[in-house]
Amino acid sequence: MIRMLMWLLLIYIGYRVVIALTTGKKPAAGNRDAASDAAATYQDPVCGMYVSEEDAVIGKLEGQRHYFCSMACLEKFREQLDHKP
Numbered sequence: 001m002i003r004m005l006m007w008l009l010l011i012y013i014g015y016r017v018v019i020a021l022t023t024g025k026k027p028a029a030g031n032r033d034a035a036s037d038a039a040a041t042y043q044d045p046v047c048g049m050y051v052s053e054e055d056a057v058i059g060k061l062e063g064q065r066h067y068f069c070s071m072a073c074l075e076k077f078r079e080q081l082d083h084k085p
C-alpha cells in the first residue's frame with residue numbers, strides 16, 4: 001500500500017515537472033509581445049496606409065477587428081458599412 005502511494009506521488013511530481021517545463025518554455029504573454037514587435041502592421045481599409053498595432057485606432061465592426069490610421073478613417077469605414085444594402 002505504501003509503495004503504491006509512493007508511485008502515485010512520483011507520478012504526480014513528474015506530471016508537475018512536465019507542466020512546469022512546458023509552460024515555462026512558452027509564456028503566453030511574452031510570446032505575443034515578441035510576435036507583435038516583429039510584424040504588427042495593419043492596412044487601413046479606408047486610405048490604404050499601414051499602421052502599427054500601437055498607433056492604430058482599432059474598431060470592432062461586424063465582429064471583426066479593423067485597424068485605422070485615425071478616427072476619421074474609422075468613421076468613414078463605419079459610414080460605408082451603414083450604406084451597404
Ligand SMILES: [Zn+2]
Pocket residue numbers: 044046047048049068069070073
Ligand atoms: Zn486612414
